[in-house]
Amino acid sequence: MSVAAECHKRVNEFGVGKCSVPMWSGYGMPAGFCDKDAYGEPVFSIGHWEDGRFIAKYVPFLACPNHGGPKTRVYLDGDMWCAVHPDFVNLQESDAGFGDTPTAARMALEAVPTEATS
Numbered sequence: 001m002s003v004a005a006e007c008h009k010r011v012n013e014f015g016v017g018k019c020s021v022p023m024w025s026g027y028g029m030p031a032g033f034c035d036k037d038a039y040g041e042p043v044f045s046i047g048h049w050e051d052g053r054f055i056a057k058y059v060p061f062l063a064c065p066n067h068g069g070p071k072t073r074v075y076l077d078g079d080m081w082c083a084v085h086p087d088f089v090n091l092q093e094s095d096a097g098f099g100d101t102p103t104a105a106r107m108a109l110e111a112v113p114t115e116a117t118s
């Protein structure tokens with residue numbers, strides 16, 4: 001049985017961790033974790049509908065964007081939280097949002113008008 005490592009539970013100082021969604025082999029045996037970059041804990045439940053019931057998928061810790069995790073990365077920049085998109089290059093070229101909390105930073109990032117950057 002795989003055990004979630006620290007990188008599955010917490011993001012690092014750059015706001016990046018590993019997705020903790022368990023993967024299963026074709027034989028119904030645990031096969032580790034998704035391990036894609038994750039930027040936080042799940043923001044919505046993932047799962048599927050079965051016989052009119054929603055079967056929620058168990059996400060123990062961090063989740064990548066594909067598994068219901070946040071789509072934006074948040075890290076502490078000095079004494080402000082900074083939210084950026086996964087394709088972030090640097091503060092000159094990329095959109096970023098700042099705030100007193102990770103949530104505020106993400107809201108600020110979402111408020112940035114998206115324009116085609118060359």
Ligand SMILES: [Zn+2]
Binds near residue numbers: 021034035063064066
């Ligand atoms: Zn994942």
